[in-house]
Amino acid sequence: MSQSATQRTRPPFRADHVGSLLRPPALLDARRRHAAGEVDDAELRGLEDEAVEQVVALQRDAGLQTVTDGEMRRASWHMDFLYQLRGVSSTDEKIAVHFRNADGDLDFESAAVKVGERIGLDHTIFGDDFTFLAETAGRLAPGLTPKLTMPSPNMLHARGGRAALDPEVYPDEEPFWADLAAAYADQLRRVADLGCTYAQLDDTSLAYLNDPAQRRAMTERGDDAEHQHERYVRTLNAAIADRPESLAVTTHLCRGNFRSSWAAEGGYDFVAEVLFSELAVDGFFLEFDDERSGGFEPLRFVPPGRQVVLGLVTTKTGALEDPDVLKRRIDEAAQHVPLEQLCLSPQCGFSSTSEGNDLTWDEERAKLDLIVQVAEDVWG
Template identity: 50%
Template sequence: MMTTRPPFRADMVGSLLRSKPLSDARARLAKGEIDAAALKAVEDAEIRTLIGKQEAIGLKGITDGEFRRAYWHFDFMEKLDGIEAITADSGMNFKGGVGIAKSLRITGKVGFSGHPMLEHFTFLRDNVSPGSTAKMTIPGPSMLHYRGGRKMINMGVYPEMEAFYADVGSAYNKAVHAFYDAGCRYLQLDDISFAYLCDPEQREMLRARGDDPARQPEIYAGMVREALKDKPADLAITMHLCRGNFRSTFIASGGYEPVAEGLFNAMPVDGYFMEWDNDRSGGFEPLRFLPKGKHVVLGLVTSKTGTIESKDDLKRRIDEASKFVALDQLCLSPQCGFASTEEGNTLAEDEQWRKLELIVETAREVWG
């Protein structure tokens, strides 16, 4: 049967390919040809169009496509208290050597004292139709540490890492409650670190910089638990995991087995968006750890290419997954966003929409 509470049987991760009018407006702003108010007017118009397209194909969880962001993560984190954005190699190079020349430095006590994305959410909230649910996506709390590690955290501010982890958890807790107070009832934490920790290369990277990859999953889970402390009962929280998504490239590989038991049982979230669009993600066996009452959204449709999946293949893979967990605990989505950064993945807009339509059609046929 279909679900009335998120995650939905047919769902999507969050980001969508930026439209041409939006991309053109951003380029004009960069050249000084328009001001921020003119850009916002274009964003507003394009997001209204985007909402209508999502609703027209039958999606229930509606996002703004992250149309006001350049990056899925930096745009949120750099507006927290104590964070400074800098031009630097983030240390997260994608396969093929592609890097992002931006990083974050912790220069003061991490905190939350308001955020521009609250207004982004209220615009979305006010423009979805009755019967739709406005979905907000923010990076998970571990991303502030995973991206740069100890070297990006001021020793004078945080001589001990425990205080840093505690402050991040507390800041996120304030953020979660602020979004709830703004009317958000579907909030997603994008937290790639748990999937990266399944990759031996990534674990070695952490070890080389002084972290203990065996301890990090529980440290990160502790931040999530703090972020969701006293979570309102009617706020649905999901977590998205992937292995990197920038211009159709990736960073990590490896099945979920090393983190699955803790991932599913140590964090008070309602559902998990998990990448399973190719062999890099391993098999469905880790689903055996999923407790009753939680859902996994199977990311079987790739956002990295325009090739349209076969409906029969999707149904076969859902059937394979249901050997390890009840079908009623499963949903369907793309494996990641279509544009984790404003550059977007290498597929066309019509291919993106066809994939989302396919997800809705398949979900209706599988779950009724």
């Protein structure tokens, strides 16, 4: 096997992970007390700092090449970011999301979004958070690459569609897409100026579009579900087109991840050709942990030079996968895209919202250990 196949110095790495990690119980308790007015902002920030230090050490000890802050400061993987874009606000309306899991159904509600003025960027979102992560990694995990995770720009549209746009601000959608891409391009330049060399844009919307039920729901609200993925890919490409050469950008696609439940099903077939052949990211983090995700055949559209991070290890349960089964599945994927373009990770984060998935800290660590060990066995 060639050297390029056995090691990677540019993200994504052979053993990688999506980003979010289980919040320590002390932090969850502090959040509850903060909401009740018993803990002030400064004290909460200090406890978040401690939690970030804890998860940086966890990732270092697992043998990973990259570290995130585990999204310790967020309640939600995406809304905490989107509400900081100029022009975006929450409303009194609620968005209902229907999730499923092995035991039944789980319904979730969150505030709807409203775009009431032109989209823009007034400050570097998560800038202070990334700076603290980078400093902590330099102190506790020297040599590891800090990764900043953010929602894809498409998630703003996915949360509300055309109906979320004030018609007096955006009577036509094209200026909305242009402003949104420009705001993200500005954000990526800003974080690169802070020293970020690895950014990830998380995007459930492109995975949801593989599910006929999700496409029907999008059509019913007035959007063009049959071609929406094409618009999403163009917007992402516009957002990342002028990123600094030093900044690697990946995207993560999954079908929902809330308290060990999911919202959508289906393989990547519907979006695969446009997504894999046209989206100019450095790597795709893809959910492949069970039959809901379909087979590896859509990977045939992945061109040379782009990495596929196979999400074969589930974060939805604590049961540890058989390493030999993981290796066989990597071999199966390699029938459709060369082995040197493959990496390994969990299928999603461990805690996309602060509640977290149904597994323990020790089970989370065991899964990270397993990913590192299997990657060493496969790629050296």
